[in-house]
Amino acid sequence: MLTWFPTPYPGELFYSVLCRYYMSSGIREHNIVKRQLFGSKAGVKMATLYPNAAIYAVLSQLPERVFDGEGLILRHTPFLYYTRMYQPQEREVLLNDLLQGRGKTPTHLWKTFPRGDYALRYCPLCVEEDARIYGEPYYHVEHQIPLSGVCVRHKCRLKQIAVANPRLTLNNCFYPLGAMETDKKPDMDISPAELRVSELVREYWMLPVSVWPPTHNNLYQVLLNNGYVEIARQTGIIVDKVKLYAALCDYHGTAMVEKVFGSGISTSMANRLKTWEQLLPDRYILIQAMLGVDTKTVFDPEPVPDTLREKMEHMAVQGGFCTLRQVARTLGLKQYEVNAILRHYGMAPFWRAEIPGKSQTARRGLLRCTVDEAELERIRRYSQELGYRCEGAFALDCIRYVMEQGDTPHKD
Ligand SMILES: [Zn+2]
Incomplete structure (x- = not known):
């Protein structure tokens, strides 16, 4: 005893x-x-x-x-x-x-x-x-x-x-x-990144025992929101691993990143980070420090909003006359990427569908309008920007759009 x-x-x-x-x-x-x-x-x-x-x-x-x-x-x-x-x-x-x-x-x-x-x-x-x-x-x-x-x-x-x-x-x-023989002279030559990492290590250790990662991953979401996004036809939206690794090296120095992540971020590592299956805090801390996210956000039971999803939903609610090409341009994405995102979020297309080809059997009518050349040029340019194959198709789609709105008063 x-x-x-x-x-x-x-x-x-x-x-x-x-x-x-x-x-x-x-x-x-x-x-x-x-x-x-x-x-x-x-x-x-x-x-x-x-x-x-x-x-x-x-x-x-x-x-x-x-x-x-x-x-x-x-x-x-x-x-x-x-x-x-x-x-x-x-x-x-x-x-x-x-x-x-x-x-x-x-x-x-x-x-x-x-x-x-x-x-x-x-x-x-x-x-x-x-x-x-x-x-x-x-x-x-x-x-x-x-x-x-x-x-x-x-x-x-x-x-x-x-x-x-x-x-x-x-x-x-x-x-x-x-x-022990100890060195008395402090070395104050430290980088902000080193200090931040050490602060986070301390926070992770000192947080109450009642704190653990929530089911969602706010750190992963902040990465996506900050543009570390890779959009693939099959897998939908995932973190851009190459961009992330390069940004980590920029912030922490290559030696530190190699020590903690190895020579790169593999797909399985990225997946394990997303699901919190990576059990050592070190990698999360390096990402968190680089993004400037606070620890409260990482462990917050409230998910941070998905800004891309919010943007898409906002555009869908707004509706109106828009094409896939326009949506892609607004989001700074390629058209196939917008389609992949739409599938990822389980949303329905909210832009003008492709104009169906001409029916072979129906009798054709002709619609003609006269405009001056300057205006015609403007219409032509605009319709090209929207992705129409010719200004006539654009004009027709505009007319259909107005008529589809359906709430035009129709009085005798
Ligand atoms: Zn001290």
Whole structure:
């Protein structure tokens, strides 16, 4: 039974609390302290980004109700960041597993965790500030999430502690930040994009546990509304993956985008982004930062309007004399694209239909009107712009349109 365990500081990483226990225990052998903390689970990895059975092992060594296990997981590990895109029932299952010591890292996360030289990180100015306020510096959860490179509070670059073979070393040994050699000089040379990404990482981690992605995808809709649209005859409206990838590279730099997305955005990746099946928040955050969308909009239960659909519906309601060619020009699209969109939205055509060919059997009449040449030229140009094959067909369609309106008073 542990007789004493430190109270975590605000936003302190669970591993950091363990390190402070180690310091105050007065014992210098890491394995002895690990046995004290974890009992029979002394071999547990204690510095993983996603929490594991180490939390349960420590809690079960403490007198009951000294610590609230749920609070420890939610506020002192990046659990909520890594499960932010999960639906509530799935997140609940993961949380309960951890609380009962069965915590397994979701497999999709294994692939995305940084390898090799990635170690715990700190902000030089937070080190100074924490030492002043709490008497010692500590590791912050929000600084450890790999996508984030900046301390949001001090707007300076995060630095990494110097340990050899960090993955192995940190999981087996205690490296309290207060006992580490830290760089005192802050690096303030950061880009607005880096800062924005770090702010969003923090928000995704800090949002209440009751926030998860709604069934619609506002981020995807904002992409479409902002012109990242590809219209295909078969698939209807999808995100323009090439344009999106290029815009992300422009905003974040190619190296960052390659790290998070790989060398391009495939159709299946785009589909998984749309349906929230992409469970790591990193890709959503890069897109969100580039679009300048706030986090509230992303998680809003209210869908953002589909501007293209609204435009089409508005044109349909307005009705009046228009042709497919005109509609296409107004929307800045090709005619086949307008047709594809119409099918995508399940709408009926609202423009003038093609004039049917002349009937072979009916007797023909002739309609003639006389205009001056200048006016004829204007009519000719106008009818060409609308897509009529000749000004006569246009004139006839105009007459039919007026007559179709049908509400002309007809009095004897
Ligand atoms: Zn800081």
